[in-house]
Amino acid sequence: xxxxxxxxxxxxxxxxxxxxxxxxxxxxxxxxxxxxxxxxxxxxxxxxxxxxxxxxxxxxxxxxxxxxxxxxxxxxxxxxxxxxxxxxxxxxxxxxxxxxxxxxxxxxxxxxxxxxxxxxxxxxxxxxxxxxxxxxxxxxxxxxxxxxxxxxxxxxxxxxxxxxxxxxxxxxxxxxxxxxxxxxxxxxxxxxxxxxxxxxxxxxxxxxxxxxxxxxxxxxxxxxxxxxxxxxxxxxxxxxxxxxxxxxxxxxxxxxxxxxxxxxxxxxxxxxxx
Numbered sequence: 001x002x003x004x005x006x007x008x009x010x011x012x013x014x015x016x017x018x019x020x021x022x023x024x025x026x027x028x029x030x031x032x033x034x035x036x037x038x039x040x041x042x043x044x045x046x047x048x049x050x051x052x053x054x055x056x057x058x059x060x061x062x063x064x065x066x067x068x069x070x071x072x073x074x075x076x077x078x079x080x081x082x083x084x085x086x087x088x089x090x091x092x093x094x095x096x097x098x099x100x101x102x103x104x105x106x107x108x109x110x111x112x113x114x115x116x117x118x119x120x121x122x123x124x125x126x127x128x129x130x131x132x133x134x135x136x137x138x139x140x141x142x143x144x145x146x147x148x149x150x151x152x153x154x155x156x157x158x159x160x161x162x163x164x165x166x167x168x169x170x171x172x173x174x175x176x177x178x179x180x181x182x183x184x185x186x187x188x189x190x191x192x193x194x195x196x197x198x199x200x201x202x203x204x205x206x207x208x209x210x211x212x213x214x215x216x217x218x219x220x221x222x223x224x225x226x227x228x229x230x231x232x233x234x235x236x237x238x239x240x241x242x243x244x245x246x247x248x249x250x251x252x253x254x255x256x257x258x259x260x261x262x263x264x265x266x267x268x269x270x271x272x273x274x
Contacts, residue, residue: 027250033243041239056240066245069227074252075138076213076223077206080145084202085195087146088153093183095154096161107158114151118211126215136218144212149202156201160194161187196260203256207249224249 033041035052060066095107125144126135134140164187172182188195213223228245231238 056244079142084149092157160191
């Protein structure tokens with residue numbers, strides 16, 4: 001195998017540097033602006049060296065119950081993730097193991113449920129949840145996010161279950177395992193990387209979603225993303241608090257990805273959709 005030339009190496013590193021700059025610059029702006037005094041927030045040229053302050057973080061949690069909104073986001077994101085992994089995995093296992101000529105069509109139909117634009121269904125959801133008394137509750141958001149996450153989980157997990165040899169399940173059946181016990185003790189552990197990938201996608205979507213949270217929640221179940229944008233009004237835009245809230249919103253997603261990193265890297269390299 002030929003070693004890459006010096007020019008190729010330089011080009012690769014240059015492209016990597018450009019990608020890092022593009023992705024890290026917004027994060028730098030968010031972090032630096034969240035600790036920058038309001039008096040120099042829009043100074044030109046921008047102040048690079050300054051005395052950091054936590055005034056925006058203090059105002060974020062004292063002026064409004066931002067901790068409650070973060071808690072609501074965690075409840076909704078974790079609830080939707082658990083709900084989606086449970087039912088999506090069972091559906092994927094059934095599609096993978098039941099041999100029928102229409103199973104491929106069923107799998108595509110399930111995935112197509114995620115293709116509806118949120119703005120097209122938010123009003124019907126509003127009417128439904130207002131009628132049954134679930135408006136402005138975390139459970140309403142968990143249900144809605146699960147309708148989007150379950151199809152994706154089903155599609156992803158089907159590829160992983162297809163790679164698990166059925167001979168292992170047959171051997172477990174010979175040992176006296178039932179269907180659910182075989183699924184829980186044999187098949188699901190082998191598909192753990194797929195669960196990690198699905199969990200990351202489900203959590204990130206539920207944590208970052210804005211339209212449904214804006215339209216279907218009020219003061220009780222408001223999420224962190226909606227709370228941050230409440231500092232943007234026609235009278236004034238409180239950029240310091242918006243940046244502080246944005247940085248706090250970034251943290252749980254990063255922690256969740258790092259926690260699942262052990263299985264995530266493996267999961268992204270196997271179980272491809274066929």
